[in-house]
Amino acid sequence: MSDYDVLVVGSGIAGLSIAVRLSRVGLRVGVVTKASLSDSTTIWAQGGVAAVLGEGEDSKEAHVADTLRAGAGLCDEEAVALLVEEGPRRVEELIDLGAVFDRTDAGAFALAREGGHSHPRVLHAGGVATGIEVQRTLVDAIEGAGVDVIEHSFAHRLLSGDNGVEGIEVLRGSGQRSVVTASHIVLATGGAGQVFAVTTNPPESTGDGVAMALRAGVAVSDVEFMQFHPTALYCDISPRPLISEALRGDGALLRDGEGARFVDELAPRDVVSSAMAATMQAQARNHLWLDATTLRDFEQRFPSLTQRLASLGIHPGEDWIPVAPAAHHLAGGVMTDLSGATMLEGLWAAGEVADTGVHGANRLASNSLLEGLVFGSRVAEAIAEGQRGPSPTGVLRALLAPGSGGLGVDEVIASHDMADDEPDSDLSLLEIEKQRLALQQVMTDDAGVVRNAHGMEHAASVVGALARHQGESPATMAQGELSNLCEVARAMLAAALQRHESRGSHERQEFPERDPAWQRRLVHRGGGR
Ligand code: SIN
Secondary structure (H helix, E strand, O other): OOOEEEEEEOOOHHHHHHHHHHHHOOOOEEEEOOOOOOOOHHHHOOOOEEOOOOOOOOOHHHHHHHHHHHOOOOOOHHHHHHHHHHHHHHHHHHHHHOOOOOEOOOOOEOOEOOOOOOOOOEEOOOOOOHHHHHHHHHHHHHHOOOOEEEOOEEEEEEEEEOOEEEEEEEEEOOOOEEEEEEEEEEEOOOOOHHHOOOEOOOOOOOOHHHHHHHHHOOOEEOOOOEEEEEEEEOOOOOOOOEOOHHHHHOOOEEEOOOOOOOOOOOOOHHHHHHHHHHHHHHOOOOOEEEEOOOOOOHHHHOHHHHHHHHHOOOOOOOOOEEEEEEEEEEOOEEEOOOOOEOOOOOEEEOOOOEEOOOOOOOOOOOOHHHHHHHHHHHHHHHHHOOOOOOOOOHHHHHHHOOOOOOOEEEEOOOOOOOOOOOOOOOOOHHHHHHHHHHHHHHHHHHOOOEEOHHHHHHHHHHHHHHHOOOOOOOOOHHHHHHHHHHHHHHHHHHHHHHOOOOEOOEEEOOOOOOOHHHOEEEEEOOOOO
16 A cells, blocks of 8 residues: 555645645645745745636636736646636635735735736735745644645655655655655656756746656656746845845836836736846946835835835835846746646646646736635545546647647657666765756856757757766755756756747747747657666
């Protein structure tokens, strides 16, 4: 018998909500996390949760339309419709679990507007501390739920047999290696912003689930679409503190080096980041400015941001805030059907690690916590109902029932021949850190907001050389993370080199236009190794 019915890898909004639901139906559930239970990318989420909760000027149709427009032709329309339709119910369930969202004096939800949204529809907590409130709620719920929590344990390899997934190999904090078996494994490992030197993501966001899937030959798509958030604080701190889009939703303005406006601040993120990159290049500047001086009650409405900025000597009532784009959210990931099932039986993916098709080529702001809730619930329901393999729905329709609708796919020809089977076991921590920084820097320099073939080929050669030292059985978590960063960076570069157009978060200097012939998904299927 397996150790667990369901083992969830990752402890963010998607992973914890799945674990809570499945423990309630009597399944034996474990959660393995490489940090502690309350550390996850979710806590870094500022803006909030986009959802149409009531009647008024906003509508679900408008939320769908905004999501599709931001996604630049690569969303799966069925997935977007589910996200928007089921979202409000899932948000209400989170509120029932104890989450407290900000309200107006009249008691209604205080809704923010963010880039790409035609209406204010973003719920938030503590101003821009939404992720902290969501995580607190779910950790509280997990604590009484009888879920086994395995902390400080790094899952790095999927184990499978004739009937699909069987377990994972885990490296414990002590350096001890062990196998945890389960009938179902759920990847909920979050994002991959650490592939870049300039990112809003915490150090843990190393693309672990995507890397495990790539190595196991489980289909992964759309990884060329790393979203760059336009307004990360320009400073020496890593990760870069996020200056929430809620400020622009409230009237803050972007200004160039001469103080002039240059873009519609509430356009989708790819448009704003691209305009910023062009302006920074034209004016030979490392950053631009966010002018929030006219916002009323800044301190009361954004207390955590006020404190953070004050600690750096910035007072938004008087000072313009120095900002520049930073890697923020991976739109693609492990391909799933509309229930979160992947191409490997028993393996599921939810949250940022998954490519459900809701984000397409560029995520609409504040749709990601919602995605974690909605598709997390769908995973839990499907497992509880006894589903194990994928169905031809969502982005998997193109693989399982080609020609039956949805977007077509092209395969990415990625070279998986660079890694040794056995990693260098004698890499010191210092050497690993040096290699991680080298990878991050070359990706920021050569595969950032604006890309070209020359730069990306250079990045691919640097990453390829680093990958030669890595393999599937790392001696330490630091080495395992580096190996995953190499794997994900190579997949991103291969797809980004192959996509000869500019679309959403992927901007190519040589191909500045969107090309209808490229309204297709790029898929890594790998052969496993
Ligand atoms: C923000 O507050 O600007 C971030 C929200 C998001 O990335 O969806």
